[in-house]
Amino acid sequence: MSRQASSRLALFVALSLLALLIWVLLGRGSTIHANPARPSSYSDFVSVTSFPTVEDAIQNGQYLYFPPGSYFLNNPVVINRATSLYLHGGDQLKTRLFANDSTQPLFIVQDAPLINIAGLQLWPAGGTLDARAMLIQNTTAIEFEMVDAFVRRSILDIQGPGSFRIQGTTFQSSGFVTSPIMIDHPQADVLVVGGNIANFPNPSQHPADVDLFHAWQKQGRFRMYGTGVQWAMGPADFRIDSASTIGAHVIANVRSEGANGPNPLGYASSFLYVPPTAANVDVVLLNNAGSWDPTGNGTSHMVDYNSTGTGTLWLIGNHSLLGAGSLVVGNAPNSTVVALGNRLYDNSDILPITAGTEIFAGNTYSHFYLTGDPGQPTSRFVNPGVDLSSYPSVPPVPQITVPMPLERLPVLAPLQGMLSAASYGAVGDGTTDDTAALQAWLDAGSTLFLPAGTYRTTQPLGFNHSQYGSVVHPDGGWIAGPGSAVTSIVRDSADMGSVFLTEGAAYVTIQGITFQTAAYDPAAPTPIDAPNVALENDPATGAATQQIMFHDTRFIGGKYALGIGLESSTQCSENMIINGVFQNAKFGLGVGSFNALANIAYDADFINNELAIGHGEEGFSGGTWAVIHGNVSGNNGTELRLTNSSSGVWYFHGLSSDSAKIFDHGGTGATFQILYDQSSLTPALPSNPVFDFRTGGGVTLLHSTLIPGDMSFLGSIAVNYVMKLYSSIPSWSSTVENSNSRTYEWPGCELDAECDDGLVCNGVE
Secondary structure, three states, X not given: OOHHHHHHHHHHHHHHHHHHHHHHHHOOOOOEOOOOOOOOOHHHOEXXXXXXXXXXXHHHOOEEEEOOEEEEEOOOEEEEOOOOEEEEEOOOOOEEEEEOOOOOOOEEEEEOOEEEEEOXXXXXXXXXXXXXXXXXXXXXXXXXXXXXXXXXXXXXXXXXXXXXXXXXXXXXXXXXXXXXXXXXXXXXXXXXXXXXXXXXXXXOOOOOXXXXXXXXXXXXXXXXXXOEEEOOOOOOOEEEOOOOOOOXXXXXXXXXXXXXXXXXXXXXXXXXXXXXXXXXXXXXXXXXXXXXXOXXXXXXXXXXXXXXXXXEEEEEOOEOOOOEEEEEEEEEEEEEEEEEOOEEOOOOOOOXXXXXEEEEEOOEEEHHHHHOOOXXXXXXXXXXXXOHHHOOOOOOOOOOOOOOOOOOOOOOOOOOOOEEHXXXXXXXXXXXXXXXXXXXXXXXXXXXXXXXXXXXXXXXXXXXXXXXXXXXXXXXXXXXXXXXXXXXXXXXXXXXXXXXXXXXXXXEEEEEEEEEOOOOOOOOOOOXXXXXXXXXXXXXXXXXXXXXXXXXXXXXXXXXXXXXXXXXXXXXXXXXXXXXXXXXXXXXXXXXXXXXXXXXXXXXXXXXXXXXXXXXXOOOOOOOEEEEEEEEEOOOOEEEEOOOOOOEEEEEEEEXXXXXXXXXXXXXXXXXXXXXXXXXXXXXXXXXXXXXXXXXXXXXXEOOEEOOOOEEEXXXXXXXEEEEEOOEOOOHHHOEEOOOEEEEEOOOEEEOOOOOOOEEEOOEO
């Protein structure tokens, strides 16, 4: 055979093997759509009202806009196309898609390279059990994206391959569905970030022997970050049935309220259920929190794990102040359970599971709540003498990266049903006082457009506020500018006051606007003492402040660039800032309310603040939040400051920071579980110790870097710990601890840039 013929044969074999590999990886012989088309802005969209019917629009259109209103579809509407499909509404609560036939799915997806849904409410049936909002049955891998949407009393049923991303979306099941998110294809890769899932306010509408879950994986991969869940009506919030061939399942920084009281089916409430299976089910639980106490403290557990394969369950930095008397129950004789730095209620048998290997260290329990004894330390180590070095081998924690966020498209001109501020006299020339015009615009509706310009104001603008504005809007809304670089609302610096305030905004999307007031100057005789933008809650407004989505927004100046629940004792939860900037404030992001839970900054820059993130100074200090892909630079003080808190967790994924001090806090009985995941903390001018941690709880650095800086962990009222897991901390040996604190190090592991996987363990790559 000639050399040329041999080369052709080799090429043919290589291409055949590649095709076979793709076929195997995707399952069912599916292929991948290449580079699906995406619009550049809403100027590319066409209103569905320009088509004879909505069904015709969906079949023949591509980038479709639904003005606010109710649309009854002759369902099921089948999506089978070779081009992308965008379905966007003007308000996720006031733009509703209903089904004429409640026994059929609203949509059936057979094929499309990309489906993108935003600003819509899918409500196929009012009272039908297990109605399908979308039945996804494609055989070719697709990209599916759902952003700032609302799925009511129905299921997103995923039975096809592809990437499925759900961001800032609410699933209000109300007891009508077994699970609002169902995953049932081996190559379905599902990622949920933010949003909320709840069965409130109804009891289960199913027969008494039917268990309900917030998400149910049958096949495929399930990942969730920063979502709030309430009112479980089954053995657990989440159910994972099988192993994933795509990568480990991950649930991180999720705030659960369990069954919110006695479970109607008598279950001991738990967070995760893995039913009996021979599969090697790998699950990573990071920094989740909640109270699971259906029948009294200590009666519930966090995980019921029953994989008889050789899977691994990792629990790192999770927090249950009340309820969970144990971490893991079940039967997994060949599996490994790794439990590090978790907090729970009891101190007896925290792992009453039959497992092949149990690795545990740094777990604490609430001694005060368990015994009523106020003696210090109020929280204590379950197994204070255990060290990670006592285990000969430890399975590595998967290093799983969260992608950058999905962003809303720019709104360059008012869409149908949008009210433009220009129609109410707003000029935006940077000189005219636009306060009255902008307030009239905000009072006129909740689907609003702010043209490009600089809008000067001289008092706060209110949206559902008891003092500013005169109208109470129902839940929902969309307030959009063309982009934060070209659209600004600027408060006169001499006023030293707020720009935008609400006491009752829920399910509102705000995008493309800069909010600016006077910069915080600690050297000034009277530094600004007002928040720039503040999300508060007053029940008198008729709305509960929650689920506000900010896209492409800049918060510049103020005591707080953005304050959440600073003066409120309720609500203010599940808000998300996507592609945001917090700048020139005392607090870039300040959180106060005890109930301000599951707030997320997703792709955020904290620039030239005194403190990047922390509890406010207004009398309330609680709440939890996460930063996913953030950058902290130029801070004058501390990156993170916590003063007191509800039981909760603080999660940082992909954070880079040059703050001189990462954490600084005196003694308190409150417990903080802080986890840095794949983060780089490199203080430019370190103020040693860069971690000064005297409160209860602990700090975990996972796949992260801390260079340079010493750390001081001195437990006082409660015990605390620091964990170094697959991380590089050159000054680790100088960490200061006392009798109430512990340091834990994954044996012999350091970051090494020369390794393909970035790690070296005991000298072996």
